Every structure is written in C-alpha cells, then in structure tokens.
Amino acid sequence: MSGHASPLVRQHLDRLAEQHVDVVRVIYPDLTGTDRARDVLLDHLPSACEHGLAFCRAVYHTTPRGETVDIAGGLDAGLPDVAVIPDLATLAPLPWEPGVAWCHADVIDPVTGGPAPESPRDLLRGVLARCAEHGLRPVVGPELEYFLCDPAPGGGWRRYAEAPGNVYTAGRRGDPDGHLIRTLRHLRDLGVGAAAGNHEFSSGQFEINLVHSAALDAADRAFWFKSAIKELARIEGRLATFMAKPFNDEGGSGFHLHLSCEDADGRNAFDDPAGPHGLSATARHAIAGVLAHAPALAALANPTINSYKRFGPDTLAPWLIDWGLDNRSAMIRVPPERGAGARFELRLGDASANPYLLIAGTAAAALLGVRAAEEPPAPLVGYGYDRTKAPVLPMTLTDALAAFEADTALIELLGKDFAAAFLAYKRDEIARFQRHVTDWEFAEYSYHL
Secondary structure, three states: OHHHOOHHHHHHHHHHHHOOOOEEEEEEEOOOOOEEEEEEEHHHHHHHHHHOEEEEHHHHHEOOOOOEOOOOOOHHHOOOEEEEEEOHHHOEEOOOOOOEEEEOEEEEOOOOOOEOOOOHHHHHHHHHHHHHHOOOEEEEEEEEEEEEEEEOOOOOEEEOOOOOOOOOEOOOOOOOOOHHHHHHHHHHHHOOOEEEEEEOOOOOEEEEEEOOEEHHHHHHHHHHHHHHHHHHHHHOOOEEEOOOOOOOOOOOOEEEEEEEEEOOOOOEOOEOOOOHHHEOHHHHHHHHHHHHOHHHHHHHHOOOOHHHHOOOOOOOOOOEOOEEEOOOOOOEEEOOOOHHHOOEEEOOOEOOOOHHHHHHHHHHHHHHHHHHOOOOOOOEOOOOOOOOOOOEOOOOHHHHHHHHHHOHHHHHHHOHHHHHHHHHHHHHHHHHHHOOOOHHHHHHHOOOO
C-alpha cells in the first residue's frame, strides 16, 4: 500500500524506515483525557491517512470501567463510527519501545465531515480560533504531579518509597530505584518538552515541569506526558496515577497552568510596565474572566467525584475564587516575572483533568474576560482561605456541573454538543457512585447498626 502514498506521506514513511520504525501508534484523547489508540503497520499507514481508522463514536461515552453511557450520537444512533486521521506532523519514536512511533490524530464525524463534537483536541482548536479573532495567541506552561505506587502484599497498591519528609528532593533518598532520572531521560528522548523534576511533598509523589509553548502544542505534550508516565510505570510493574487524591492520609496532585497571550506581533500581551502591578489591561481582563467563570471551569479543572476531596484549608489546593501577586494560597497566582515572562498561574486544576479541556476552558474564560473588559477585584494579601474575603468554589462535582450548565457564555465558546455530552457523561458517573457501597460506609455502620 505504501506505493500509493502521497509525496508528503512518503517522506514520513522513508524517515520512519530510516529510524527502523515499522509500527505507528495512532493516539487520541477521550473525554477523560485517557489515551485511545490503534497500532498500524507501516505499510498500511497511507490507507489510514487517506481513509481514517474507524472507531466506534461511543469510545467517548465509555467509562473507565468499560460501561457505555447513553449519550446522543452513540447508543441511540446505533453505535456509529468516527474516522481517526493520523497527524503525521506529530510523529515521535517511542524511546522505550523500539520499532514503534506514535502520533496524535484528528477525529472526524463521517456524516458531517467536520470534527467529532466530543473531540477534545478539536474543541481546543475552536477556542484558539476565537482567541485569534481578537488578536490573541495563548501560550501555556503545564505543571503536573502524580503518585507512583508499588504492588502491595496481598493485593492493591501502596505508595512507592514510603518515608516522611522527602519534600522537594532529588536522588535516591526519596527515589531509591531512580524512577525520576530514568523517566526524565525517556521524556527528553520522546520530545515532550520535559525540563526538570523532583520528588514532591508526599511519599511516592513526583512533579515534572514541561516548558511553555503555544496552547495546542502544550496540550498535546501534556497529554503525551500523562500517557508516557503511565506506560513507563506499567513497564516497571508499577502504577502511576494522576488521580486527584488517591490516599486519605496525603494531599492531592495538582495540574497548574501558566497562561499568557502573545499579540499579533508576537509580544507578550499581558505585560505593561505602566499598568497596575505591571500587568496590561488584557491581563487584568483575562484574570477577571477566569474569576467570573471559575465555578463552571471547576467542572473541567476538577472533573471527578474524587477531585473535591483534594480541597480544604491548608492544602494549597484552592477552594476560594481569588487571585494574588505571587501568592500560592490564591486560586490565580501572578508570578513575579514581567516582560516576556508576564503570565498568571491557574492553580485550580487537579492532575486528573483532561489537558485539552482544562486549557480550552481556561482560554475561553480568559477570552470572555477580555471581551467584557471588566477589572478583577483587589488581589489577595496574606494567607488565603478566608470565606469572608472571597466566594467559595463548588465543593462537589454535582455543584460544578450545575455551574457549568448554567454558564451559557462559556458553553457557547466550547460548543453545545460537547457540553451536552460532557454533562451526561459526568452525571452518569455521579449516579453510579451514589449507588455504590464504599468501604467507608461498611466500616462506619456495619458493626454498630
């Protein structure tokens, strides 16, 4: 089949053959940000590029446990296909799997010829196009934390290298098996823009920083980063989890976003030495927009039932809607850099968030703020978490989804079909949880009642 390849596809085939790659893993995110994929033999890649790979659209409606949620366009339509088109510009050989490269994909609805409504990557593209109409190009730097776990005796998982006090360390004291160094080197060779990493606050918890770049590229790299971390852990017989709060006796894992915008001339549109706090009107309006739409944004930034167990006083996980200048107790922190480094850090997200949806939601809220041209309130001074000084974010997924559904301006930018699918999917998650008897309930009630 490779003989019928277009000249551009032929160039990619020749390059892959020179790299001794004979399999391409075509990978794309579902609604939760989990990777869905198919391995394609190199000779069949031209056909995949021309016709697409057929996947059941209900893959977007499939729960982590493999159940299919009844969402419009899936079960009710007879489980039709979507076409997954390899994006060969994103090809990257896998350092840990010789002979295999992976690439991102575009997901097309064969009926309309346009993007599938649930496609997170295309949703982000749509938001960025709206930003471009206003002369803004969002730039994002993702920061992600995760827990690494070893198999526990008798079944289940326990935190890797359990020991107290290894906060912000590197080396074998908190990482006796050298997980971080090994992972950083794989990520470097993969080309996801990993810059540095360290042992985080909790036992078995790590943070790896990714460089900043244009928003879609940053989302692509964050998606690949999460997929790579989980795959590398599996190779070692371990579990890497980006779950918001996997353990009762430890804090959670965050997904912080550093966001700025470039103007049409490539300058940082958030910088203004003459403006209040050295911030431009665009930056202040963007901050005001994220504050205004924060209740709805929580549904994308904190998308699971477990997410809301990460919140609380003294957790450094924000649960009030506020902003501050270099203040980590605020939901939005403005780091001290100005000039080309002017930006804000949204600290709301947890590590379970889908990178495409979190970045799209944040950029959309910032754009709505720029369009409304409203000013934010005075920045937080001192340590936060004072209910008398700022509104409280939704504290359950149920409340966050209600806020999301009510935010028609944000939904208009993200897309009504996406919003309907996301709400139905997440409300099914809540309904299933409410029917499930937990270990806590049995321990609390079974003996005495």
